[in-house]
Amino acid sequence: MTTPPQVPLGLYQRLIRLGALCALCIYGATPALAQTPKRAAMLVFAQEAPPPTLDPYFSTSISTRNVAMHIFETLVTRDETNAVVPELADKITESTDGLSYTFNLRRGVKFHNGAEMTSADVKASLERYKRVALQKVILDPVTAIDTPDAYTVVLRLSKRVPVFLDELSSFVTPLAIMPASQRDREGGKVDLIGTGPLQFVDWQADSHVRLKRFPDYVPDRRYKGTDGFAGRKEIFFEQVDFKLVKDPGARVAGLEAGQFHIIEDLPIESAKRIASNKAIAVYDLKNWWLQGAWVNHAKAPTNDNRVRRALQIALDMEEIMEIATDGAYVLQPGLQYPGNPYHVTNGAQFYNKKDTAGARKLLAEAGYKGEEIVIITNSSYQSMYKAAQVVAEQLKAAGFKVRIDVFDWATAMARRSDGNAWNLWFTGQGSGPSVGPFAALKDVVSPQKNQITADPVIDALYTELITGTTFQARKATFSKFQERVYDQVLFLKFGDLTRKQASRANVKGFVPYRIPRMWNVRLED
Amino acid sequence: MAEFVLRRLLSAIPVLLLVTLIAASIMQLVPGDPAMVIAGSGASDAEVQQVRLALGLDRSFGVRLLEWYGGLLRGDLGQSLLLNRSVTTAIAERLPVTLALAGFALLLTIIIGVPAGIIAALKANTAIDQAVLMLALIGVSVPNFWLSLMLIVAFGVWLEVLPAGGYTPFADDPLGWVRCLILPGISLALLQIGLLARITRATMLEVLRQDYVRTARAKGLPIRMVVGQHALRNVLVPVVTVIGISFGLLLSGSVVIETVYSIPGLGRLLATAIFSRDYPVIQGGLLVTAAMLVLLNLAVDLLYAVIDPRIKHDGRS
Numbered sequence: 003m004t005t006p007p008q009v010p011l012g013l014y015q016r017l018i019r020l021g022a023l024c025a026l027c028i029y030g031a032t033p034a035l036a037q038t039p040k041r042a043a044m045l046v047f048a049q050e051a052p053p054p055t056l057d058p059y060f061s062t063s064i065s066t067r068n069v070a071m072h073i074f075e076t077l078v079t080r081d082e083t084n085a086v087v088p089e090l091a092d093k094i095t096e097s098t099d100g101l102s103y104t105f106n107l108r109r110g111v112k113f114h115n116g117a118e119m120t121s122a123d124v125k126a127s128l129e130r131y132k133r134v135a136l137q138k139v140i141l142d143p144v145t146a147i148d149t150p151d152a153y154t155v156v157l158r159l160s161k162r163v164p165v166f167l168d169e170l171s172s173f174v175t176p177l178a179i180m181p182a183s184q185r186d187r188e189g190g191k192v193d194l195i196g197t198g199p200l201q202f203v204d205w206q207a208d209s210h211v212r213l214k215r216f217p218d219y220v221p222d223r224r225y226k227g228t229d230g231f232a233g234r235k236e237i238f239f240e241q242v243d244f245k246l247v248k249d250p251g252a253r254v255a256g257l258e259a260g261q262f263h264i265i266e267d268l269p270i271e272s273a274k275r276i277a278s279n280k281a282i283a284v285y286d287l288k289n290w291w292l293q294g295a296w297v298n299h300a301k302a303p304t305n306d307n308r309v310r311r312a313l314q315i316a317l318d319m320e321e322i323m324e325i326a327t328d329g330a331y332v333l334q335p336g337l338q339y340p341g342n343p344y345h346v347t348n349g350a351q352f353y354n355k356k357d358t359a360g361a362r363k364l365l366a367e368a369g370y371k372g373e374e375i376v377i378i379t380n381s382s383y384q385s386m387y388k389a390a391q392v393v394a395e396q397l398k399a400a401g402f403k404v405r406i407d408v409f410d411w412a413t414a415m416a417r418r419s420d421g422n423a424w425n426l427w428f429t430g431q432g433s434g435p436s437v438g439p440f441a442a443l444k445d446v447v448s449p450q451k452n453q454i455t456a457d458p459v460i461d462a463l464y465t466e467l468i469t470g471t472t473f474q475a476r477k478a479t480f481s482k483f484q485e486r487v488y489d490q491v492l493f494l495k496f497g498d499l500t501r502k503q504a505s506r507a508n509v510k511g512f513v514p515y516r517i518p519r520m521w522n523v524r525l526e527d
Numbered sequence: 528m529a530e531f532v533l534r535r536l537l538s539a540i541p542v543l544l545l546v547t548l549i550a551a552s553i554m555q556l557v558p559g560d561p562a563m564v565i566a567g568s569g570a571s572d573a574e575v576q577q578v579r580l581a582l583g584l585d586r587s588f589g590v591r592l593l594e595w596y597g598g599l600l601r602g603d604l605g606q607s608l609l610l611n612r613s614v615t616t617a618i619a620e621r622l623p624v625t626l627a628l629a630g631f632a633l634l635l636t637i638i639i640g641v642p643a644g645i646i647a648a649l650k651a652n653t654a655i656d657q658a659v660l661m662l663a664l665i666g667v668s669v670p671n672f673w674l675s676l677m678l679i680v681a682f683g684v685w686l687e688v689l690p691a692g693g694y695t696p697f698a699d700d701p702l703g704w705v706r707c708l709i710l711p712g713i714s715l716a717l718l719q720i721g722l723l724a725r726i727t728r729a730t731m732l733e734v735l736r737q738d739y740v741r742t743a744r745a746k747g748l749p750i751r752m753v754v755g756q757h758a759l760r761n762v763l764v765p766v767v768t769v770i771g772i773s774f775g776l777l778l779s780g781s782v783v784i785e786t787v788y789s790i791p792g793l794g795r796l797l798a799t800a801i802f803s804r805d806y807p808v809i810q811g812g813l814l815v816t817a818a819m820l821v822l823l824n825l826a827v828d829l830l831y832a833v834i835d836p837r838i839k840h841d842g843r844s
Contacts, residue, residue: 052799054565054609060578062567134581136566136574174569189581190565190611206620207610208799209694209791245693247789252692255679256789259691411568412559412804419572433569450571 041215042525045239047518048247048262052208058178059135060189062433067173068266068517069211069244071231073114074178074196077105077124077155078171081230082515084342084438086171089222089232090119090179090197092153100162107153112218113181114201121149126182128157134189135177140169164476165440165468172441173231173516174433199235199521200242211244228513228522235521242520254504257282263509263525266518268502270328276504283507286330287514289339290501291432293326293389295377295494296445300421300454304375308368310491311352313375313426316361316400317393319354323497326389330500337435337442337484339498343473344439346481349488353495361400372403378418379428382411385499386428393426421454430499436516439480440468446492453492460486528832532825539821544596546817547810551595554806555588561608564803582608595810604814605807609800614811617796622815624694625792628784629777631708632716636773640720641766644727645754651732659724666721675714675787682710692789711788715781719773726769727762734758763834771827775820 051065058070078094081087088094093106111119125147132141143166146158159166170177184192194202199221200213215237225234245262247253254272256262258279268284276282303309323331335353338344375397379390387408394404407424409417417423434441445452447464463483470476487493503514508526513519562579563570570578579585598605604614647659683691689710695703734740735758743753782794793812800808 052609054561054567054803055611060581061565062569062574063565064567066567136570136577189578205611206791207607207612207617208795209789245789247692249787249789251676252679252787252789255676255684255691256693258684259687261691261693409558410802412563412802413557415563415568415575416558416560429568445571449573 040524041238041240043239044241044243045264045520045523045525046243046245046262047264047266047520048245048253048256049266049518050246050248050250050253052246053211055190056194056202056205056211057190057192058176059131059192060175062136062174064432064517067176069213070178071173071176071198071517072200072213072242072520073194073198073202074176074180075198076171076176076178076231078167079176079231080171080173080437081232082228084230084436086167087230087232088224090124094167096167100164100166101159103157103159103166105155105157107155108222109153110220111197112216112220113197114195114216115181116218117181119179119197120152121155122152123182124155124179125149126185127177127179128155130180130185130187130192131177134187135175137172137175140172140177162471163468164471168438168440172437174437174441176231199237203241208246210246213242213244215240215242228511228519230515231517233521237521238524239520257504257506260506262506264503264505264512264518264523266503268504270330270502273502273504281507283505283509285503285505285512285514287501287503288332288498289436290499291430292337292435293323293331293385293430293496293499294428295389295393295496296418296427296429296452297491297494298421298425298427298454299457299490299492301376301425303368303370303373304425304491305455306368307490308364309370312361312364312368312370312400313397313402314352314488314491314494315355315357315364316402317354317396317494317496318356319496321396322389322392323499325392326385326496327499330502332498332500334498335488335495337487337495338439338480339435342438344477344480346477346484348481348485352488352491358400365401370401375402375404375425376423377404377406377426377428378414378424379406379408380411380414381408382414383430386430389496390426390428393428418452426494427452431493433516439476439483443483443487443493446487457486457490457492460490460492528829532829535821535825535828539818542821543814543817547814548592550813551588551592551806551810554801554804554809557804559804560584561804561806565609591806595807599814604811607800607805607808609803609805610808614807617808618793618811618815621791621793621796624790625778625781625785625794627697627704628708628711628715628781628790628792629774631712632719632777633770633774635712635716636719636723636777637770639716640723641727643720643724644729645731645759645762647724647728648731648735649750649754651728656728659728663721663724666717666724669717671714671718672783672787674717675711675784678710678714679788692787694788694790694792707790711784711790714787715777715784719777723766723769723773727766730762730765731758734761737761760834764831767827767830767834771823775823778819778823779816 049065049068053065053069054063055061055066056070058074075089077091078086079089090108090111091105092108095104113119128147132138143159143161143163144157145160148156178196181195199216199219201216203212203214205211221234221236225232227234250269253265257265273284297310298304319333334340335347335350336345377390377394379386381387390406394406397404418427434444446460448456448461463479463486467476467479467483470479505512510526511523562575562582562584566575566578595605606613607617610617643659647656650656679691682689690707693707695707697704740753740758743757781792782798785792785795797812
């Protein structure tokens with residue numbers, strides 16, 4: 003049998019075959035192409051304050067957390083509902099007696115230096131935390147840290163702490179997992195090597211912090227997407243810049259000009275102005291902090307509970323919050339936010355009474371002779387400054403003699419511990435209430451006792467709260483705790499402040515939270 | 528001349544040491560310390576104290592000051608408590624930025640202020656003169672932070688022809704560097720332009736009334752020759768004095784502009800350091816600023832000798 007002669011292909015036929023081959027390749031590659039995310043070069047976030055340090059153990063500052071929680075991750079953290087969830091831990095087992103916790107670690111998690119995270123790194127991080135962290139008291143009950151194998155860590159406690167995982171997952175000074183080489187580093191002097199989806203590049207202290215995508219980051223597939231501090235974190239930018247832009251007008255202008263993609267803390271008056279700008283999206287971040295003031299129980303005349311009560315019932319919280327927050331607020335008496343399992347309304351009978359006549363009557367009963375109420379506020383936080391102005395006028399209308407002292411933040415903080423310097427110290431309680439009931443108003447408890455004089459009842463209630471073995475018991479105690487705060491006027495709560503943030507309209511996937519989360523954020527063309 | 532320069536430099540040393548001593552002492556009187564800033568607003572007193580101990584702030588002021596002066600003798604300005612770098616590095620990173628901004632503003636000041644003052648003097652009591660005086664008055668009256676925000680909105684947001692803020696290093700993009708300096712340079716220079724125009728006008732009017740100028744005019748010389756060859760040099764001595772003062776004010780007054788435009792310069796570094804009580808940065812930054820002003824004054828004095836040959840810095844006059 004002879005082989006039929008091969009007819010040479012003409013040019014046209016060769017082009018047809020080539021085109022078919024290309025189409026086949028493209029068709030075959032399309033699923034792969036679809037799976038490959040399109041990454042933009044850079045995302046720019048403008049924040050208002052420079053981070054004092056990037057060591058997450060060494061500061062409670064929001065500006066530190068904004069950046070650090072993209073570089074580092076923790077064993078356990080909080081989800082969008084503030085429940086405790088695992089992050090670097092694969093599984094957590096509490097012993098029946100509550101005296102030990104076993105953490106099985108996720109495998110294949112890499113540090114930014116390429117090394118795999120093991121139990122030795124976790125143990126070293128816990129030891130460093132116990133030594134230098136501002137909230138090292140969390141680990142006071144831990145007597146031993148065992149590492150039976152490379153992916154298991156066992157914490158042994160001296161006593162049962164029912165809220166141990168809540169405290170371990172606190173994001174105030176997060177227990178970030180670092181390489182074991184960092185164990186002996188002093189506070190603030192750590193190498194910025196974590197397991198997070200972004201890795202450290204550069205930090206110009208009053209200009210920017212630059213991070214870049216960590217190519218070996220493996221998203222946690224237990225989650226579907228963004229979920230609190232946890233979640234399935236995917237980065238769609240090669241580089242993320244946290245620009246430090248103190249002036250709010252400059253932040254807004256930069257956003258409008260397209261220099262920034264997302265900005266922190268949009269002033270309310272700017273929010274109203276740019277509401278009609280289709281190129282900008284504005285977000286409400288509710289329950290940012292409790293706006294209020296500490297009350298000094300040691301200094302006259304607020305050392306008398308009748309005077310404190312008069313002060314409390316005289317106030318019109320709606321007017322205070324309306325002016326302090328330019329209308330971005332919610333009025334409610336709870337020290338936890340609505341929707342939170344621990345939200346209770348005990349003490350509401352003293353909240354927002356606007357009872358000037360009742361206040362005057364109480365002052366007369368107390369024999370008030372016009373002693374000065376000294377208010378300390380600061381020029382660094384406008385809501386605190388404005389709230390103090392309004393409160394001063396309302397108190398004067400109720401018969402109080404009032405003086406306001408305005409300082410910069412550092413000076414105001416220094417005066418807080420001087421029991422002779424103030425009667426009311428204006429503040430915003432942010433992280434505490436967000437972390438949960440155990441941190442909500444921890445500062446009224448000894449030894450901190452921001453009210454200067456210890457309150458043995460509140461101290462006992464706090465101990466009862468953190469040792470309560472069931473949710474129902476803890477909630478019942480928290481109700482009594484909140485009642486006591488209102489009854490003794492340990493803290494004057496005005497309302498819940500809503501923060502505004504903004505982004506360019508083509509920024510998708512950004513959901514405002516306690517930190518600006520850069521994961522799962524994309525730029526739409 | 529060399530002896531004059533050496534004498535001035537040596538006499539500056541006690542001045543600089545006094546500046547740092549006064550700055551350090553005043554900061555000790557101000558409540559608060561960097562431990563509070565680092566620990567954050569949510570920190571308890573115990574947590575702040577922990578930071579204080581870690582930073583060595585529990586040591587006495589005298590011990591810390593002596594330690595700093597000891598480092599100064601070795602050329603070490605110490606370590607910033609908040610910036611994660613040495614004070615020398617922090618200043619070295621930011622000084623060129625402030626010098627660039629102040630230099631650009633000074634250039635605008637000179638090329639606008641001097642000619643405006645000369646023209647106003649030559650056209651004294653005319654509409655042109657009144658216009659220059661009015662613009663000078665606006666320049667000295669308008670708050671520079673308000674002007675900054677207006678320029679940002681107009682050119683950065685509405686017209687989008689210039690950046691709304693930030694800084695591009697020259698090495699990265701020379702054109703970007705120029706563009707990012709335009710708006711802050713104008714904001715910074717406006718006040719100085721107004722001042723310089725008025726001083727130049729007043730000085731020029733005084734010089735134009737002199738006999739030698741009247742003679743030059745009577746001889747029929749063109750006005751540009753009268754001004755350029757006869758009058759201008761005599762105007763320059765007081766004008767150079769004002770330019771020197773202006774440059775000093777531009778260097779030290781850039782804090783507001785650097786903050787509004789988010790420019791990482793020395794002024795903003797110092798302002799941030801003061802609010803956060805970063806003592807080594809405050810002392811080092813003020814030392815460098817004072818040293819620059821000393822050198823600036825010396826340069827102005829030496830320039831006098833160039834402009835006016837009658838002025839000699841050899842101890843004889």
